[in-house]
Amino acid sequence: MKLNRTVSIVLAAILAGVFCGCEEQAKGPSGPVVEPQATTAEPMAVKPQPPEPAEPADDANEPVSDAIVVVIDPNAPAPKIVFDSMTADFNDVGPGTRQTVEVAFRNEGKAPLNILRVDDCCGCTGQLTKQVLAPGESGTLKVACTFASRPGAMRRTMYVNTNDPNNLKATIAIKANIVQKIGIEPTTLSLFLNKENAGCEPIKLTSLDGRPFSITAVNATAGALTIDFDPAAKATEFVLQPKIVPDRLKTGLSGFIEISLTHPDAQSVSVGFNALPRYKLSPPQVIVFNAEAGKPIERKIWVLNNYEEAFEITSASAPGGTVEVLKQSEITNGYQFEVRITPPKEEANKTVFTDTFTVNIRDGETLTVPIRGFYMRRSP
Template identity: 30%
Template sequence: MKNLFALSSALLLLFGFFCPALAAPQLVTPQPAFHFGTIAEGDKVHHVFTFTNQGDQPLIINRVRSTCGCTGTLLSQKEIPPGESGEIKTVFNSSGMRGPIVKWIHVYSNDPINPKVRLQINGVVQPEIDFTPRRLRLTGMEPGKKHEALVTLTNNSEQPIFLSHLTTTPAVLSARLSETRLEPGGTANIKISFEIPAGKTHQNGYISLKTSSPRTPKIRIPVFGVGHAQTR
């Protein structure tokens, strides 16, 4: 038994001597995710991700691709020697976005084990003016009869915001503002009256208004009306 164990150990040592680990690059990112917290809609977030070639062959960055609203730019050389580091700069533009946000940057390289590495930036975008619901959907409507609903506007900024030029389309949709001045942290309601014309099963429209906010100068709210299912 001792001889068998000794022979096995010798074979393993011999195999390891003649079969060294294959040389290859290895892309390692110490912090692949960045949380930017809560920002105002329209703000931009700048962040630099670092990565290291922990392999024993040159690491080649073939491509950097990002999702909508975010850009990724390689700041270092495309070829990273063993033991050296590189940087990727990301810029996230929050214009037109709100709520929890997750964006991805994809890094493609010649790392044979992990040829695509995903970097993430995430956080919350708070609009200067929020409105709920963002899309108004009314169901079970009886054609030819008016139905009412509310949309609530909230001022998330630190300055008063003025509302004006409230318009609706088509003619079967009308709306009225409860307030034209929104104090910081204050709310206002849009009272909506909507009907589906007789003989129709559905009707769409929208509400629009202007604001004094430079970040959100105009608000547009789609309205969808769906009538009762017809029975025979």
């Protein structure tokens, strides 16, 4: 009997140790440890206890890297930030200019005021003269903004993060009215290649606030136009005559003329230009869907002259070999091509084929029509 009781005690101790070890594994090193106790009682069934809820990891509640944490003692003296104005008002500004306004603030609290961070906003930045202010001390927030090139109202919001318990994130409203300071006439030039100097009109610039200015530079897209000017001349009005560069206008049919100025509220102005191209392709590109290798598709392509001028095509071809000209016909103001497109053999892992239909004009101009085909999807 004594031997049986001894065996029972040993078994109970082993079972308790096993279940205790499982509990430790579920809880982790910091969980309670259950020590087996010797007993003279009859052996009992030992049930494992459910593990206690795991304690949160040390860094579970830590703030993200860019968050600002301020520990506040409600009984301690506190700072108090007060702004002279909660609005940075630029009033009327010129397009494309960068200007600065100042917003004064002070610490009316009984503890040092810390400016932890200023959150900039689109096109605007904030700079502080001081970041730590003793009670009664004053500082300045300098708000600098770069304004859009188009007239209209602008609204932004800037945030000032502080240790003021009642104003941890002060909100500064930014507003401005972008006003055109230079009158431009016309705002867009319409150009025609069959007219002398492309029919380019003069450009008139006028100071709308009466302040004189000078012209310092002129740049056009692709160098398609030039303008003669005297950088030493200063006036409230200029009339400029653009001159086209024919070869460059062919490659830059649309764009802008950027004119740099010395006006304090209008550092530059721009004038758009659009030239009607001499030739038109219809369609401008050919797209083939559900293409099958070796199965031809027929299409028509038209080459037209926008100025109703007679012209001659010297050749038409496709370097990829997928396009064959079946027929070339002369029509009113141009030509019509009937072409056969034969999709090439599908390459591994490719679902698209491409080529270019090229038309050469006797005057030296080359026109291109991109060819793009998508192979038919096949069931796996």
